[in-house]
Each structure stands twice: as structure tokens, then as C-alpha cells.
Amino acid sequence: MSDPRGSGATLAEKILARSGGVDRTVPGQIVEGSVDLAMMHEQGAQTVAPFHQMGATRVWDPDRVVIAIDHWVPASTEGAAVLHRILRKFAEEVHLPHFYDVGQHGICHQILAENGWVVPGDLAVGTDSHTNMLGAMGAVATGIGPTEMAAVLALGRLWLKVPSTISVRVKGRFGPSVTAKDLVLRILGEIRTTGAQYRSVEFSGPTIERLSMPERFTICNMTTEMGAKTGMVAPDQTTFDFLAPIAKHPMRPLAPDRDAAYERTVEVDVDGMPPMVACPYSPDNVRPLPEVVREHVKIDQAFLGSCTNARIEDLREGAALMKGRKVAKGVRFIVSPASTKIYDQCLHEGIVEVFTEAGAVFTNSSCSACFGGNMGILAPEEACASSSNRNFPGRMGAKEARIYLMSPAAVVASAVEGEISDPRALA
């Protein structure tokens, strides 16, 4: 029998023990972890000055550093152009070859995922809070700030407090048009935005084992909204098959002990679960979608994009629902693939055409409307149905604007109806 308060180690404890070069770690312990992968996006531009102030001249291992610009691509403001230029010059100066510049670009987390930069057993850090997404590889992946990144570039290591772990066990089968996004919203509604602060969230159970890697990326991505340091799925055959052709360095898979000492266990059964929606102004303000549909919430914009849900699987699902239908009058529907590779797939599969014929705007790959600083910005009285991960005040523009977070299918349904809608009514 597995005892939820056993004496064994969780996955995060094991990875941090190995990374820190110690036999065993316990929550609260501080380890100096050696980093397997460091990722920077535009915020990395703020890494350059502290790197120089530290007196550093070389990067510890240029083959373990990835730069992927994504927030403003191509540069949409002069400020962004300057950030890009700082990064290009820095990459040249300290010889960083893995720079996904305009033309190979994509959302930084998707670039790491689709190119095999993070593998089981890794400690990965990035200058973006949703670096948690890469925990889906069976790694400890977490966000850090740019000054800290400067120290990582110089030394190849950083201090980390070993987190305690919340186990989330999921069973049951999704009904039609219910997705991994609905699952993670439901979990967020339970754990709340502070419930996993400083902690690791470990997903397991039969439903999780059946999830594809893209679905695992979606759920690990939103552990950031739970306040978690990292969110992870123990590596299995699905992980190995995904990574085998693309892994950039050797996998060192670890599994949690059967009697791992979890701080607590959250049990979720998805049988009969409806689609979910996170209402303004917090990602944990989660309600069953049918309830919100009954309130006839008119929308001005719909956004199918972001690191949470803009992979080819999401866009295929969205296109299948969109085909032969039109975007409602008065709604601006923005579709932004998560990477250039996905953009190309959409072109070849006719997905771009499905959306543009319906009256949507199919944009180049970037963070796009997700963060309110690039494009697709909302006016104060507006509402948006979005497949992204945050709906805080001001996230997509005006602080009064209302953002509803949901699955890609629900975003498409809402774009078609002009109000928050249930994809099951269209399917």
C-alpha cells in the first residue's frame, strides 16, 4: 500500500538531490543545484548588465543555454527592438549558438518542448514564470528573474529551497469536448492561486497516464497559477516516445517512491465533469461552463493562443469546430500558433484557411494577445474568451477588461456565438 505520508522521496526531492549532489533532500533544505538547461526570452536582456557587473566573461556551458524571443516578435515597439538587439549582441559576445530569432521563433516554452531541450531528470530554469510547463517532461522546471539568470549563466548553478509536494491524483475519462484545460482549471479552483505556493505539484493517476505530452504541457503550465515552484508528471513511455527523436541531452528518468511523503493529496474524478471556465479576475475563480453560458456573457474578442493552448492539437481541434462556421459579428477572433513550426503545420493542413475564411485573424507565432503589451489589447468595457492562463486585472490591456479562461474548443464556440458558449452545443 502506498502511504500518502510515507517516508519515501517525491520526484522533486529526487531530482534536486541529484542536481545538488546529495543523497537525499527534505522539504525546506537549501541545495545548490547544478542547472541542466537555462532559457531566456526578452527579459534576458536585463541579464546582460548584472552578468557584466558580476565580472563574468564566459557562460558556464553555452550548449545548455537557449534564447527564444516571443513577447514582441517581430519587434512591435522601439523598446522591444532594443531588447532584441541587446540579446543578439550578448549571444554573439559570449558565444551562445542556440538563439531562436525571428523566423525560427516561437513561445519560449514551446521552443524548449518541441526541440527536446528539457528531458527527464533535468533541473531547468527560465526567465519566465511558466517555465513550470517543462515539468511535464519529468523535470524540475521553474521560473527565475534576470539577475538570478546572470548568476546561473556565470556559475551554472543556483540555490533552491526543496519544495514540499502536493500529489494530484486524477481518475476517470473526459466526456466529449472536455479537455486537459478543463481539468487544470478544475484543479486550480480547488488548490487556488496560493494553495501550492513554493510547492511542487505532482500529477499522477490513470487519467494523467493517458494524457499526451501536449496535454501534460497544458496542465503543468498552469501550476504557475497555483503559485507552484514546479508542476510535474513522472516520465513514462509517452514521455520517452515524445523525446526519443529530439532529446538534446541524455535522459536520466527518476520516479517518485511509492511511499513518497506528500504534504497532501488532492483526488479528482473527471467522470461527468463539464467544461470549466475561470471568470474575472482570477484564474481560480472557476465555474462550470454551462452555468456561465446561461448568463449570456457577450464577448468582444476571442483569443486562441499562448503557451497553455496553442499547439497543433489545440489548433486542429479548434479548426474542426470552426470549419464551415463564421466568427460572430462584432467579435475579433485572434488565432496565434505557439511556434513557427506549428504555424507551418497549420499552413500545410489547411488550418490557416479554415480560420481566415471564418473571419478570424491568423497571426504569426508569438505570445500575441496573452499579456497586453503587444497586440490584441482590450478596452476597458470589453470582454475576451481566451485559451491563455491569466485573467488578472490589466492582463490583456485595460484593468477593467474581463477575461474568461477556457479550452480552445470553448474559445471557438464563443467566437462563433458572440458570447461565452459551450463547445458541446456546436459539436
Added chain:
Amino acid sequence: MERVIEGRVWTLGRDVDTDQIISGKYLTVIDPNELKKHVFEIALPEFAAGARPGDLIVAGENFGSGSSREHAPQAMRAIGVGAVVADSFARIFFRNAINLGIPAIEAPGVRAIFASGERGRVDLGSGRVTNVSTGASVSFPPLPHHLIELLEAGGLVEKVRRELARTGSPPAPGTA
């Protein structure tokens, strides 16, 4: 770094996320002196013009949640904020603040004992935050030794600078 920090308090609510500290539209600004004009523009609009060096920020739960943007603590450092005390912090904000040399103190219950404009005192050594104006106080678990060292060095840049001066920058692979 002083072990006892005293200053005028500005209070904020719970869940003040980084979008409310520095809005997404200023993310391409990297000059801290420019950033400081926009700090708390959404959460506390009168702060940027009214704050003085040494002022303390007292917030509710989950302060600094959201993105990893260092703009938020950088703007506070540019203003000269003496310390940030909160019922709890989001983890990246906490790390960023300490790494920039700003004492970030997690003291559950602290928000309830302060109103804006009162004077606060933070004693890092004994682990106590006191409202000097009313006498109320709460205690907090002292920061781990590792973090005190970081703050005393004045932040991560200085700490790594000393380390590299001692050991040298690591050679690039293949050139050693």
C-alpha cells in the same frame, strides 16, 4: 544592510500581482528610474509620486504573484523601499527581491496590524514587525542564514562578483 529597518508604511491588499505592480505596457522599459514612475500604477496610484526612500510596503497574501518580471522589485529598489513585508509572497517575486538586496519578509498576520501612513519597524535579527504608531506587532521566522548573507552582500550581483573574483570566471567549454 541594517538589522532594524524603520519607515513610513504603505499598505496594499492581497493578491497584488506583477501586472498591478508594473503593467505589461512598461515591460520594454529597462531604466529603473523610468520604471519607478509607474510602480503600483494600478494597485496604488498615489505611491509613485508620494513614496520616499526608506518607506515600507506592507501587503496581504500572495504579494507579487504572476509573471517573473524583475521590473517590479527593480522599481521598488529605485525608489529606495526599505523592506517589503507581506502575509505571504509569490515565489519568484520573493527571490527577485532578495536577489536585488531588498529585504522581503514573510510575516503572516502583518497586514491586519497596519494602516497606510503609520510607522513600522522590522527587526530582522529577532524576527518581529512592530507598528510603532500603535504598538501592535507580529513575529516571523527569521530568514535562513543563506539569505541573510545575500542581503548583507547587497544582493546577488555583489555576492557572485566576490565569488568570481576569488575563483575566476569558468572557462568556456573546449577552450580550457
